[in-house]
Amino acid sequence: MKIKLEKPLAVFDLEATGLNVSSDRIIEIAILRIDPDGKQTTYLRRINPEIPISLEATSVHGITNEDLKDSPTLSQVLPEIESFIEGCDLAGFNSNKFDLPMLAEELLRVGSSLDLSERKHIDVQNIFHKMEQRTLSAAYSFYCNKDLVNAHSALADTEATWEVLEAQLDRYELLENNVDFLAKFSMYGDTERVDFVGRLAYNDKNQVVYNFGKHKGKTVEQVMKEEPGYYGWMMDADFPLYTKMQLKKEAERIKAKRQAEKTSGPTDMAGKLDQLKNKFNSK
8 A cells, every 4th residue: 555645755764973862963864755756766965973973873873983074064964955855744763752853953953944843754663663563674574574784774774664664554454544644643652742852742632741750741831830940940951952942932922821911911800890880880
């Protein structure tokens, strides 16, 4: 069963200096763009992160600091990336947990205006885990009956991810072949996130709540009343820039709401008093 695309889909994979979304950097990005007419185009770039690669990361993807000394920086290739994924929804393997937050953080860091929150995000690993509980190599073997050669090479992982997604659509009648369904189905933890790493989420009333720590489940507005300093702690702590941006946006909305209530409060009260007076005088 082929996926129905109304917009292009960009299947992507990142390699990085480490696993910390806030402080590590992208060193390789691979994108497989699938257009609604079925046309496929690939983009592959190695990137100079301008910071050292951890030995642990190099042991996984095999990329060294020496390999990247002549590579362009992310700022230099940003126009290429923005152009390549223009108008695309996104897909990846473990992307909702790592690749998407990392890409969003890096784009903010270099001043990109690209808003990834406006795109649909399909995480093939989450679909796989809900169905089979495996790794990408096992998924590739299970769904495609092939061995994944060059695992942890960004392009090999990207192409394998796309093949696995197509095979999942063929295997499971439960899955609908459209991006809206797949994005919702592959949502990490079945919770709609406000930020990409899931520190903020929406509750069943569509209110922004903290999704971790001692205030988990409480709305940002409630915590601002109970512990005003918690907002400042988060803004100063080592949280991703995108998380802080979304928290600041919610705080500004709350402040504007409170200001509007202060401004309209007396007027509303005066109106109610006038209504009572008119009611009394009409008797």
